[in-house]
Amino acid sequence: MNEQVIQWGRSYTDASIAALVGDGRVHSRVYTDPAIFELEMERIFSSAWIYVGHESEVSKAGDYQMRSIGRTPVLMVRGIDQSVRVLINRCRHRGAQVCETESGNTKFFQCWYHGWTYDSTGALVSVTGKEGYGDRLNMKEMGLSQAPRTGSYRGFVFASLATDGESLETFLGNAGPIIDLLVDASPTGEIYADGGANKTEYLGNWKLVGMDGYHPHFVHASVFAAMHRNPEAGIGATHREDPFEDTARTRTLDFGHGHAMLDFRKHRINHYEPHAQFLKKTKGGAEYIEAMHKAYGGERARLLLSLGGDPHLGIFPNLQLIGNQIRIITPLACGLTQVTMTAVRLGGVSDEINAMRLRQHESFYGPAGSGSPDDAEIFERVQRGMAAEVNPWVEISRGMDREQTDADGNTVGLISDEVPQRGMMRYWSELMTASRVPQRSLA
Numbered sequence: 290m291n292e293q294v295i296q297w298g299r300s301y302t303d304a305s306i307a308a309l310v311g312d313g314r315v316h317s318r319v320y321t322d323p324a325i326f327e328l329e330m331e332r333i334f335s336s337a338w339i340y341v342g343h344e345s346e347v348s349k350a351g352d353y354q355m356r357s358i359g360r361t362p363v364l365m366v367r368g369i370d371q372s373v374r375v376l377i378n379r380c381r382h383r384g385a386q387v388c389e390t391e392s393g394n395t396k397f398f399q400c401w402y403h404g405w406t407y408d409s410t411g412a413l414v415s416v417t418g419k420e421g422y423g424d425r426l427n428m429k430e431m432g433l434s435q436a437p438r439t440g441s442y443r444g445f446v447f448a449s450l451a452t453d454g455e456s457l458e459t460f461l462g463n464a465g466p467i468i469d470l471l472v473d474a475s476p477t478g479e480i481y482a483d484g485g486a487n488k489t490e491y492l493g494n495w496k497l498v499g500m501d502g503y504h505p506h507f508v509h510a511s512v513f514a515a516m517h518r519n520p521e522a523g524i525g526a527t528h529r530e531d532p533f534e535d536t537a538r539t540r541t542l543d544f545g546h547g548h549a550m551l552d553f554r555k556h557r558i559n560h561y562e563p564h565a566q567f568l569k570k571t572k573g574g575a576e577y578i579e580a581m582h583k584a585y586g587g588e589r590a591r592l593l594l595s596l597g598g599d600p601h602l603g604i605f606p607n608l609q610l611i612g613n614q615i616r617i618i619t620p621l622a623c624g625l626t627q628v629t630m631t632a633v634r635l636g637g638v639s640d641e642i643n644a645m646r647l648r649q650h651e652s653f654y655g656p657a658g659s660g661s662p663d664d665a666e667i668f669e670r671v672q673r674g675m676a677a678e679v680n681p682w683v684e685i686s687r688g689m690d691r692e693q694t695d696a697d698g699n700t701v702g703l704i705s706d707e708v709p710q711r712g713m714m715r716y717w718s719e720l721m722t723a724s725r726v727p728q729r730s731l732a
């Protein structure tokens with residue numbers, strides 16, 4: 290892409306992009322300008338580590354999931370050799386997508402256009418009328434392309450379209466071990482993202498979703514009202530101390546690289562006992578608690594059980610681990626975003642415990658849930674409001690004067706502080722500065 294992008298009469302240089310993110314404020318064009326979205330596709334989604342899927346979604350040889358990295362269609366496939374690959378879903382003949390099904394199991398991907406056929410490792414195994422190419426076609430070199438770099442952390446598969454750049458481990462940094470808070474909610478350290486997913490699309494920018502501890506009392510007022518009416522019921526039993534009050538032990542955390550967390554650890558562990566009592570009401574609950582203490586020891590087990598596998602973590606730019614779900618954010622246009630929420634099943638626990646967790650997920654995050662539809666609605670209202678360019682700055686300075694740095698170098702604020710928003714936009718600005726873009730191979 291040229292250094293200058295011109296669309297709708299606007300051109301952006303490194304300096305003019307940097308100027309869109311100010312001290313505690315962001316210009317709304319960051320969310321509304323299609324030219325910025327084009328640059329994001331190139332400089333973020335074609336460069337950074339992007340979450341693709343969880344290994345448990347392709348547990349058997351031949352299992353595949355159709356995903357995307359920005360605009361690049363990809364397939365996460367477990368090959369006949371048991372390796373999980375991220376293959377580019379593009380026929381090496383004349384470019385058609387070879388797979389059009391969201392997920393499934395197959396020995397071969399046969400292109401719909403002229404029938405070239407690839408196996409589950411991506412190797413080209415058959416070409417219709419091959420003799421027509423004479424000696425020109427080396428089938429060994431014409432397999433489905435692979436994402437230049439792939440990496441995995443505890444089953445979470447990431448890929449990058451950039452041929453070089455920092456390692457996945459460096460990219461995740463201090464946020465990596467936070468993923469453990471979900472995986473280790475299982476006494477065997479196994480999660481399965483195989484229970485299907487609910488998807489939603491909202492007419493708003495992809496950067497609006499997640500990691501906001503300031504909004505719940507307003508957007509989710511009806512949920513709080515229900516909890517206050519019946520504090521002993523369900524998860525309400527663990528929320529006698531409102532986690533979204535700034536007086537609570539909850540915090541916002543910015544890990545760098547745009548990764549951020551609403552940190553409920555100190556709050557939840559303070560409510561371990563009522564939460565354990567709640568678990569015991571479900572068949573297998575007492576055994577679950579015992580298995581967790583055996584696997585991880587007292588203090589860690591209490592923390593993991595209190596959190597219930599909910600790290601409330603955002604890994605920039607497209608992965609969020611919230612509640613009992615793996616959430617993928619897929620930007621479709623600057624004002625259109627798809628959110629996929631896949632509920633997680635824990636290994637080593639009773640079906641009843643997993644069913645209870647799934648019901649909790651549905652009750653807040655499901656299509657008819659009490660939470661997510663309200664979130665999608667508010668994002669659409671934000672997007673409509675931001676079309677105004679009179680006083681176009683979005684304010685994200687809340688808590689700037691009280692944020693601190695913890696011993697691990699993370700920035701910490703109170704739960705309602707806009708620490709995650711500032712962290713995300715700081716990294717956004719870094720990536721969007723052309724001089725930092727890693728080289729991509731055009732081969």
Ligand code: FES
Pocket residue numbers: 380381382383384385400401402403404405
């Ligand atoms: S485009 Fe795939 S076989 Fe022709």
Ligand SMILES: [Fe+2]
Pocket residue numbers: 504505508509660664
């Ligand atoms: Fe919300």
